[in-house]
């Protein structure tokens with residue numbers, strides 16, 4: 001059996017009871033820690049879950065998929081993902097491949113950044129296509145194209161930001177704001193920065209792109225992960241919610 005288990009957004013305790021019970025029944029537990037970041041360490045997880053954890057880097061999760069699936073033919077295997085299993089991650093191929101090899105799969109969902117952004121007051125069903133800003137972005141315009149398309153439909157744009165947890169590199173919302181300004185988005189555009197959603201003290205800041213950049217660049221140092229939203233057409237209730245996050 002292969003269990004794909006979402007860990008939620010904050011620490012080892014965000015796992016669901018069902019997820020925890022599944023891990024307890026597993027012979028092997030993989031943890032995919034390269035697409036986001038929890039506040040806890042792997043040893044905190046090992047302590048609570050009562051299992052040793054194998055770190056699955058991008059290579060193992062993508063190229064080593066066959067190994068994980070063949071292990072799940074004769075053993076109970078858990079694959080842990082920060083946030084939700086299929087939200088802004090690539091694990092649908094692991095699910096599909098396991099199914100096509102007739103390996104039983106159970107998915108145990110959890111909270112995701114894609115729903116946690118609801119704390120801003122922006123209506124989730126008014127978000128358009130989500131886009132990611134990579135570190136190496138000098139010649140990258142795809143996020144701008146996505147934003148323009150969403151904007152023309154009055155929809156909100158969520159920018160997810162590149163990260164490399166193994167190296168401790170996380171793009172900040174201030175860096176994302178700077179990228180957008182450099183690519184020609186007016187500095188006076190309204191935007192919302194979010195940090196550490198799902199934590200005890202999530203950061204949300206609403207401002208013009210330029211001021212946002214100046215406001216959070218130092219204030220939010222070390223508060224990761226972060227993302228950025230440019231709101232589309234606002235309902236007055238959304239506008240009022242955002243105004244609560246002005247300085």
Ligand SMILES: C[S@@+](CC[C@H](N)C(=O)[O-])C[C@H]1O[C@@H](n2cnc3c(N)ncnc32)[C@H](O)[C@@H]1O
Nearest residue numbers: 083084087088112113160161196197225226227
């Ligand atoms: C590739 S997505 C992974 C999403 C994850 N599977 C989930 O369901 O939440 C990772 C990116 O989402 C954003 N992100 C993830 N968790 C976040 C959080 N708790 N607060 C703010 N942004 C977050 C960051 O931009 C981060 O680089």
